[in-house]
Amino acid sequence: QQPVQSPQAVILREGEDAVINCSSSKALYSVHWYRQKHGEAPVFLMILLKGGEQKGHEKISASFNEKKQQSSLYLTASQLSYSGTYFCGTDSGSARQLTFGSGTQLTVLP
């Protein structure tokens, strides 16, 4: 079952914040976040493991609520380089492989 991402698209001005959500109908072992720029390969951002931990990567952080089977990606003080499509990938644990959402297209304008 593919996770559901929201919103589908968001447009920001440089310096603004954004939140991208990922929701699954299945119990999750981990959630991965990737960013893909147009015509390029997806690039790994972070993994969140079962346990509700929050992780950070510069001004990008994420949380994982295993009870709600949801993860959120937080982008603070957006930079132009943050533009791209963000995918969450969910791992239910049994197969140890990812099912990706359909992505959230983020555009940061000057």
Next chain:
Amino acid sequence: EAGVVQSPRYKIIEKKQPVAFWCNPISGHNTLYWYLQNLGQGPELLIRYENEEAVDDSQLPKDRFSAERLKGVDSTLKIQPAELGDSAVYLCASSPLPGSEQFFGPGTRLTVL
């Protein structure tokens, strides 16, 4: 450190023709994945290898798709015969362990005419 290498980067073929994609994962990565990505969608897993063993090929359309990973390093994905609906980007990824972060190659963009 070299990343995941894929070739060719682009391929245009006519329907019913065969096509093959090649992937060289990051050295030491035992886990290799082939994904298909349609425009505006996330990657969809086709097959996962642990070393030379295909541990999950349930999403691979076996009537026309085949894959191999001889010696547990390079991998080849083949389509024969190709159909119009196969037009997509085929991504290869590798990871050091099952379930750990994945490193993606640049992909092969296939166009079937």
